[in-house]
Amino acid sequence: MEATTLITLQWSDWWQLFQHFIGLSMLSVGGAISTLPEMHRFLVEQHHWLSEAQFTASVAIAQAAPGPNVLFIALLGWNIGVNAGGYLTGMLGVLICMFGILLPSTSLTYLAAGWLGRNAGMPAVRAFKQGLAPIVIALLIATGWIMASAHPAGEWHLWLVTMVASILIWRTRIHMLWLIFAGALLGWFGFI
């Protein structure tokens, strides 16, 4: 990662870190990424536990790596911990941040899903799930659209890659890893 910043963390600081993520967990409707601005304000601007470069790199690496994007929070925790000492405090940072961001939301989802499952026949439950269905599908397409819009202006070949990839996945049974690999190769050799 970028040049390590040295910080000292007291137990009260670790506790504050845990509380921060516990609080954000319940606000993270639409995914943990939606609370990104608040994390940045707290971790980088207010407490200086992370450098700007470490924050940005954490998000970028988690996006490029396999697995759910929420793992950027593990990297944030890792960097905070490494800044505060070494790999051992790094692991502590990972655990504190991941448990903080996941414990409240997953508990709530587990309870809610159980309740919805037991009352699946209720008209209100059916209406809730089926009413939202077209909206969450459109939300997904909008997310892809926004990701594609992050391509710098005038980079039409990136748009072309996005379009071809979506048509191939939509219409054929080609394995997605081949497309990701092809995208990486095209990028590596500077074609896009």
Added chain:
Amino acid sequence: MSAQHSSPRSPLDLFVSFTLIALQGFGGVLAIVQREIVEKKCWLTPEEFVEEWAVAQIMPGPNVVNLSLMIGARHFGLRGALAALAGMLVLPLLIVLLLGILYTEFAHHPGVVGAMRGMGAVAAGLIIATGLKMFAGLAHNPLGKALSGFFGVACFAGIALFHVSLPIVLLGLGLPACILVYRKLRLSR
């Protein structure tokens, strides 16, 4: 695609399945979940998948993590939920940490920068395609084609083109859509 329904054999099966799904998920795991769980393993029908996704998305927390937890819980309760959750997170977490450590060395290599751009462009396409495929799950929706289409287009326009915030879109479109479905269900009784 076969219509038959199948289910995971054990929590271990869930753990392994979700680990493999997560490891294939570059830039968005949902596309892989949809293909593996609906098209290959048939643990959920397209309709069930859309409905589970609606709940997973509306709840706070990472959507695809919520989804895996719910699929696990459907079959083996708390044990299943934890197994699916662990599958989704444990191995990918270790890989991400490893990449984080390696990143220092290669962050500015032009090939790496380009490859990440290329992967990002493909990942955007995967997500769009997953959304397009999920339209199959609307076939029997009580809203009907025209209204489903209206809510879908309005939501896309709000989020993608006019950058309206998510809570406002969910309240402004989700609430009326749910009320409409509720009334249709009531009338059809």
